Amino acid sequence: MANYKLPEPKDFLGNIHGKNTHLFVLTNEFGMQIALTDYGARLVSALIPDKHGNLVDVILGFGSIKGYLSAKEQYHGATIGRYANRIANGKFVLGDTTYELDLNNGPNSLHGGVEAFHTKVWDRQISNFKKRIDFYYVSPDGEEGFPGKLKTHVSYELTDNNEIVIRFRATTDKTTVVNLTNHAYFNLNGEGTGDVLHHLLHIPSEEYLPINKNQIPLGKPHRVQDTAFDFTSPRKIADSISNQKEEQLQFANGYDHGFVNTQPFSVPAASAYSEQSGITLDVLTTEPSVHLYTGNFLADDLGKSGQKYLRHGGFCFEAQHYPDSPNQQQFPNVILQPGEVFASTVIYRFGLKK
Numbered sequence: 001m002a003n004y005k006l007p008e009p010k011d012f013l014g015n016i017h018g019k020n021t022h023l024f025v026l027t028n029e030f031g032m033q034i035a036l037t038d039y040g041a042r043l044v045s046a047l048i049p050d051k052h053g054n055l056v057d058v059i060l061g062f063g064s065i066k067g068y069l070s071a072k073e074q075y076h077g078a079t080i081g082r083y084a085n086r087i088a089n090g091k092f093v094l095g096d097t098t099y100e101l102d103l104n105n106g107p108n109s110l111h112g113g114v115e116a117f118h119t120k121v122w123d124r125q126i127s128n129f130k131k132r133i134d135f136y137y138v139s140p141d142g143e144e145g146f147p148g149k150l151k152t153h154v155s156y157e158l159t160d161n162n163e164i165v166i167r168f169r170a171t172t173d174k175t176t177v178v179n180l181t182n183h184a185y186f187n188l189n190g191e192g193t194g195d196v197l198h199h200l201l202h203i204p205s206e207e208y209l210p211i212n213k214n215q216i217p218l219g220k221p222h223r224v225q226d227t228a229f230d231f232t233s234p235r236k237i238a239d240s241i242s243n244q245k246e247e248q249l250q251f252a253n254g255y256d257h258g259f260v261n262t263q264p265f266s267v268p269a270a271s272a273y274s275e276q277s278g279i280t281l282d283v284l285t286t287e288p289s290v291h292l293y294t295g296n297f298l299a300d301d302l303g304k305s306g307q308k309y310l311r312h313g314g315f316c317f318e319a320q321h322y323p324d325s326p327n328q329q330q331f332p333n334v335i336l337q338p339g340e341v342f343a344s345t346v347i348y349r350f351g352l353k354k
């Protein structure tokens, strides 16, 4: 599909729970453009020239606020919080108190609950000559069952090196847990062009996080060697996703697993490439894992260009802490104390191979 366009700002004018919604556009010198909305502090589009010189929108999403509100898949491009991914049985203990969250994913709490960060209209400030936008949200003490008033700040910057730099910051007034991520679905051939199974992935992780049938990590990272999780050399998703012997893939209906990130921030923790468009994507992050999700449950939603987003129509590289960390003390710390600042950065860097 050649020459995509950004959605129209007028189609993002709305009012949700008394707050107005908008579409914002950032551009760079290379001709890359991204669109964002304050509804869920989310990425709506990223237009980038492919190897044929066509502008391709590599992010799945919808052309209007209404589209986001009626979609079955609610997390497209959104900021996920307070706790990205799953917390087993929706329960965790801090000090002497057990906190109980709503279960919105079988026996688990997923992505911070039903009315979590992806459903909020964030305050915003645009700066730096349309290169950066800052979103703010204050989550009240007890919201969705989590302790502490959490002041959250997420900024998106588009650099002239074709990078989307996302910075997350949070502070609390009570001991709490926090795990923030971005949930963009990518298709490097363009959203709505079918599945991503022929994308090549390169993930240097030596270990990944196996899960149980409820998709909760078993507790210890496993080596990727000789498994369907070995992307230490570039490999097509299609080459291993249908590996019938791999029970792990059956539990999740595809890839939906954390890869342990030991790369320094300057080195990609995960990369993808599509030969068809020539577009490459590198993910650089300060977070201890990159969660690969191959859109296993996508179905039915009609995307921006009127095409259905079917299973595997996009993939996510979610830079984050390990799922269920509040219940698994051996995992990297997700507890935030008053006086501390939670800070993490993820860079989605695009390139072209001709």
Ligand code: BGC
Residues within 6 Å of the ligand: 073, 075, 085, 215, 256, 291, 293, 297, 318
């Ligand atoms: C999770 C999936 C879930 C999806 C929902 C991903 O981050 O890992 O299991 O179905 O989000 O969009």
